[in-house]
Amino acid sequence: MDVLSVSSMEEAVSLLHSKRNAAIIAGGTDLLVKRARNKLSADPLIDICGISILKGISHEENCLRIGALTTFAMLEQELDAYPFCAALKQAAYEMGAPQIRNRATIGGNVVTGSPAGDGIVALLALDAKVELVSESGKRWIALCDFFTGPGKTIIKPDEILTALIIPQQSGKSCFYKVGKRNALAIAILSVAVYAEIRERKFETIRISVGSAAPIPMRALRTEQFLLNHEMEETAVHEAIRLIRKEISPIDDVRATAAYRHELAGNILQFLLQRLGM
Amino acid sequence: MALRKISCRVNGITVQKEIRSELRLIDFLRENLQLTGVKEGCGEGECGACTVLLNGNPINSCLVLAVQAEGADILTIEGLAAKGELSRLQQAFIDYGAVQCGFCTPGMILSAKALLDKNPHPTEEEIRRAISGNLCRCTGYQAIVDAVQAVSSNIPHAQPQPLSPVQEKDRLQ
Ligand SMILES: Cc1cc2nc3c(=O)[nH]c(=O)nc-3n(C[C@H](O)[C@H](O)[C@H](O)COP(=O)(O)OP(=O)(O)OC[C@H]3O[C@@H](n4cnc5c(N)ncnc54)[C@H](O)[C@@H]3O)c2cc1C
Ligand code: FES
Ligand code: FES
Numbered sequence: 022m023d024v025l026s027v028s029s030m031e032e033a034v035s036l037l038h039s040k041r042n043a044a045i046i047a048g049g050t051d052l053l054v055k056r057a058r059n060k061l062s063a064d065p066l067i068d069i070c071g072i073s074i075l076k077g078i079s080h081e082e083n084c085l086r087i088g089a090l091t092t093f094a095m096l097e098q099e100l101d102a103y104p105f106c107a108a109l110k111q112a113a114y115e116m117g118a119p120q121i122r123n124r125a126t127i128g129g130n131v132v133t134g135s136p137a138g139d140g141i142v143a144l145l146a147l148d149a150k151v152e153l154v155s156e157s158g159k160r161w162i163a164l165c166d167f168f169t170g171p172g173k174t175i176i177k178p179d180e181i182l183t184a185l186i187i188p189q190q191s192g193k194s195c196f197y198k199v200g201k202r203n204a205l206a207i208a209i210l211s212v213a214v215y216a217e218i219r220e221r222k223f224e225t226i227r228i229s230v231g232s233a234a235p236i237p238m239r240a241l242r243t244e245q246f247l248l249n250h251e252m253e254e255t256a257v258h259e260a261i262r263l264i265r266k267e268i269s270p271i272d273d274v275r276a277t278a279a280y281r282h283e284l285a286g287n288i289l290q291f292l293l294q295r296l297g298m
Numbered sequence: 299m300a301l302r303k304i305s306c307r308v309n310g311i312t313v314q315k316e317i318r319s320e321l322r323l324i325d326f327l328r329e330n331l332q333l334t335g336v337k338e339g340c341g342e343g344e345c346g347a348c349t350v351l352l353n354g355n356p357i358n359s360c361l362v363l364a365v366q367a368e369g370a371d372i373l374t375i376e377g378l379a380a381k382g383e384l385s386r387l388q389q390a391f392i393d394y395g396a397v398q399c400g401f402c403t404p405g406m407i408l409s410a411k412a413l414l415d416k417n418p419h420p421t422e423e424e425i426r427r428a429i430s431g432n433l434c435r436c437t438g439y440q441a442i443v444d445a446v447q448a449v450s451s452n453i454p455h456a457q458p459q460p461l462s463p464v465q466e467k468d469r470l471q
Pocket of ligand 2: 337338339340341342343344345346347348349358359360361
């Protein structure tokens with residue numbers, strides 16, 4: 022297997038275009054596990070870690086631009102400046118372990134597209150967009166339209182995910198993950214909520230759930246119900262009922278579907294109460 | 299077979315080699331440089347036995363390609379006692395009974411070192427979080443946390459707590 026290291030987008034894009042069986046490697050924390058299990062057939066690998074413009078968080082007009090190569094360790098350290106992104110900071114804090122956070126990138130998390138992806142779940146609640154670049158140009162797509170199946174996305178083989186773009190917002194967000202233990206735990210279930218609450222009413226609300234369906238999902242029906250509702254007990258109880266109906270989790274080695282249904286409601290209640298305070 | 303040149307610093311020494319481009323960093327360190335203090339447990343990022351410091355930060359060398367370390371500064375456990383004398387952290391691991399079979403120890407010490415370099419006086423919680431990517435099947439972790447805490451306290455030569463009879467028995471076995 023050949024590995025080609027690039028330091029510019031131009032090089033990366035033209036290599037991806039000309040090498041049919043190529044794959045991108047960023048932090049390698051998903052790709053090299055796949056290789057260790059003999060499930061990687063791509064050749065060559067194109068190492069994009071040298072493209073420095075893809076690293077880090079920058080504030081642009083009305084939005085936050087998170088470069089694809091921003092690691093979870095960087096997210097954990099640098100998101101304090103943007104309190105409305107608390108959900109993403111928390112997801113980064115709980116993700117993997119130090120060794121993983123130092124390598125794993127947000128771009129890799131999104132392209133891997135695991136239904137359990139912690140970064141994805143937080144980004145969904147923050148209404149992020151994905152920026153994709155190929156030889157034929159640039160396009161943007163809402164993150165909630167990016168996933169098509171477990172580990173499947175709409176990214177084309179010759180495209181590079183260059184950034185996650187989050188609109189500047191005035192509300193609050195939070196994230197909660199249940200795993201088998203505190204470190205190195207794939208989510209049994211995770212929920213992120215973004216809300217703008219005025220006079221106890223939900224003026225904006227977005228809820229996303231991980232490990233609850235074939236793709237990381239938004240709980241749109243639950244959101245719709247809560248929108249313009251007052252933050253009070255009966256509404257919260259109805260939201261709990263709705264989210265349990267809306268998700269379609271499975272039994273797997275980590276937990277049963279029934280337990281996940283239970284968790285989804287409980288975590289939502291916990292997060293709504295936290296945001297309401 | 300695709301070959302590539304790599305140049306990096308390992309334990310303070312500049313190294314230049316021609317290697318197979320798909321080689322993992324762990325293989326490069328163990329096989330090309332004979333730094334066998336880097337251990338392979340799971341090969342999938344779960345155990346932390348292969349931890350080394352890359353530009354001061356702990357990473358799993360089983361999940362990094364050697365060519366991705368081009369130009370980097372790498373520290374392995376061999377680099378801590380370069381002059382034949384153990385570092386304080388290494389000595390504390392011995393004094394506190396934080397080493398049993400020893401398989402996790404190189405990675406564990408490097409994770410702890412990365413923490414102490416950035417945060418010389420961590421809380422117990424910070425220590426536990428810093429070593430959360432390093433599995434130990436023997437010690438139960440407490441002795442490890444104690445060892446790191448001893449080094450982080452201001453006492454120049456921390457006195458180990460006497461081992462409990464059970465720990466002492468474990469240690470002798
Ligand atoms: C021990 C361990 C624990 C983990 N814990 C967690 C956890 O708690 N939560 C969690 O969400 N994940 C976890 N993961 C999964 C993984 O670390 C993350 O998904 C990580 O963010 C992947 O990023 P990467 O840079 O390492 O991706 P890579 O492995 O480099 O790439 C992943 C995939 O994305 C593609 N890709 C990467 N970057 C781009 C780009 N910019 N454009 C186009 N394609 C790209 C690659 O071709 C590949 O298919 C864990 C993994 C391990 C090994
Ligand atoms: S061998 Fe690298 S983490 Fe287990
Ligand atoms: S001492 Fe044996 S695994 Fe830690």
